[in-house]
Amino acid sequence: MAETPKKPLKLDELDKGFAEEVAKAGGEKINLCIQCGTCTASCPSGRRTAFRTRQIIRKAMLGCKEPVLADKDLWLCTTCYTCLERCPRGVDPTDVILAIRNTAVKSGHMLDRHRQVASMVMKSGHAVPIDEANRKTRVAMGLNEVPPTTHKSPEALKEVQEITKKTGFDKLVHHEWK
Amino acid sequence: MEIVRKAEGPLTKPYAFFLGCMIPNRYPGIELAMRNIAPALDIELRDMEGASCCPAPGVFKSFDKTTWLALAARNLVIAESMGCDILTLCSGCYGTLKEANEILKADPDQKEKVNQILKEFEKEFHGTIQVRHVAEVLALDYGPEKLRSMVKKPLPMKAAVHYGCHLLRPSKYREIKSPERPRFLDDMVEALGAKSIPYRDKNMCCGAGGGVRTASLDVSLDMAREKLQNIKEAGADLIVTPCGFCVFQFDRGQIEIRDKFGVEFNIPVLHYVQFLGLALGLPPDKVGLQNNAVSTEPVISKI
Numbered sequence: 001m002a003e004t005p006k007k008p009l010k011l012d013e014l015d016k017g018f019a020e021e022v023a024k025a026g027g028e029k030i031n032l033c034i035q036c037g038t039c040t041a042s043c044p045s046g047r048r049t050a051f052r053t054r055q056i057i058r059k060a061m062l063g064c065k066e067p068v069l070a071d072k073d074l075w076l077c078t079t080c081y082t083c084l085e086r087c088p089r090g091v092d093p094t095d096v097i098l099a100i101r102n103t104a105v106k107s108g109h110m111l112d113r114h115r116q117v118a119s120m121v122m123k124s125g126h127a128v129p130i131d132e133a134n135r136k137t138r139v140a141m142g143l144n145e146v147p148p149t150t151h152k153s154p155e156a157l158k159e160v161q162e163i164t165k166k167t168g169f170d171k172l173v174h175h176e177w178k
Numbered sequence: 179m180e181i182v183r184k185a186e187g188p189l190t191k192p193y194a195f196f197l198g199c200m201i202p203n204r205y206p207g208i209e210l211a212m213r214n215i216a217p218a219l220d221i222e223l224r225d226m227e228g229a230s231c232c233p234a235p236g237v238f239k240s241f242d243k244t245t246w247l248a249l250a251a252r253n254l255v256i257a258e259s260m261g262c263d264i265l266t267l268c269s270g271c272y273g274t275l276k277e278a279n280e281i282l283k284a285d286p287d288q289k290e291k292v293n294q295i296l297k298e299f300e301k302e303f304h305g306t307i308q309v310r311h312v313a314e315v316l317a318l319d320y321g322p323e324k325l326r327s328m329v330k331k332p333l334p335m336k337a338a339v340h341y342g343c344h345l346l347r348p349s350k351y352r353e354i355k356s357p358e359r360p361r362f363l364d365d366m367v368e369a370l371g372a373k374s375i376p377y378r379d380k381n382m383c384c385g386a387g388g389g390v391r392t393a394s395l396d397v398s399l400d401m402a403r404e405k406l407q408n409i410k411e412a413g414a415d416l417i418v419t420p421c422g423f424c425v426f427q428f429d430r431g432q433i434e435i436r437d438k439f440g441v442e443f444n445i446p447v448l449h450y451v452q453f454l455g456l457a458l459g460l461p462p463d464k465v466g467l468q469n470n471a472v473s474t475e476p477v478i479s480k481i
Contacts, residue, residue, distance in 0.1 A: 080383035081347035125230035128199040147202035156228025169245040
């Protein structure tokens with residue numbers, strides 16, 4: 001298979017304000033990065049995938065906004081925080097990745113499976129709600145059939161739902177209220 | 179160096195028991211074990227009526243920090259109204275609630291923003307409680323010697339300890355400052371009569387977090403497979419972890435790994451509170467071992 005030719009960066013396609021945007025979204029220390037690569041070297045996800053923390057930070061600092069936000073690899077960080085502990089410049093790379101994810105979602109880049117989990121919380125208050133099998137297991141173990149959470153309280157669930165409406169989370173993830 | 183402090187005041191105190199999602203809804207045996215060991219530890223567990231998902235750091239913190247903070251604050255306020263510190267058995271819940279609590283205590287602007295949202299529901303974040311993980315409570319307030327003195331049935335077996343990332347990191351928001359080579363959980367496992375065996379890449383992530391298990395199952399399971407392989411090669415009888423999500427990843431994950439990659443490990447996976455329960459003399463069905471995907475029989479037969 002032919003290799004994809006590497007295109008040189010075009011200056012007029014760069015968004016110079018992108019790093020600042022990432023900083024404001026919670027990746028405050030992105031500009032301290034000296035590209036040493038400790039993050040990538042420490043990354044258990046990067047060992048087996050094309051996820052490269054150092055590269056994402058470099059691209060973000062250069063202003064390659066769209067390619068960074070649209071890249072599905074952005075979602076391969078397990079947030080183990082190893083890079084954050086080891087970064088010699090205190091960039092807090094995990095926080096930078098999370099800030100870029102927040103920015104990506106705002107621009108409409110999100111994975112369907114994640115959207116479904118988000119919707120699940122709006123439907124039930126739980127990312128992983130109770131199911132038939134576990135209702136039975138709970139009873140067999142001598143626990144209440146459903147836990148004393150939003151599962152037990154419609155008012156509590158309503159609060160959770162209203163909070164997501166107030167923050168605009170429902171629209172952000174295109175949740176359909178029924 | 180690990181910072182280990184002595185317990186302050188009496189151990190007997192009520193906790194707001196935060197269940198989360200994975201434990202009550204997929205591994206209720208862990209909830210059962212905690213409820214059953216609490217009396218022996220002089221811990222009173224009070225239910226947090228109407229609590230929700232923490233919310234999960236993988237999707238919510240990644241999607242929208244404001245919503246993540248607001249929903250976490252709602253859970254924190256429930257515990258504040260009970261006048262109790264939160265106790266959690268899941269490192270993901272611990273990560274979200276602990277960090278949200280610290281952020282809101284330290285940042286008046288964020289607190290104001292969140293309280294504006296909560297006002298409508300007659301709720302307000304004050305910052306009056308602590309968020310604690312059961313492993314942190316046992317390590318700092320009890321300590322391995324106290325646990326050792328409580329053992330009724332020693333557990334003579336080789337345990338592969340898996341800490342789970344969010345119990346340790348980011349260390350700036352953790353009570354136990356040991357992000358790289360912690361010992362406290364190994365000590366608490368060995369206090370119960372087991373041997374904590376070393377294995378390759380012990381402090382590597384299980385692969386479940388950050389939304390990776392949700393959206394990229396193959397990558398996630400490949401990480402779990404690597405850890406399971408290392409654990410198997412070290413000759414472990416079981417995995418002990420203090421995180422509900424890590425239990426799910428290693429236990430249910432072994433079935434998925436068998437089906438996807440054709441590799442079988444058959445390593446039983448226990449949450450630390452279940453392992454502790456066995457050592458305190460509780461029968462296996464009282465620590466909820468009966469519903470694991472990988473049979474826990476080899477563990478039970480060694481007691």
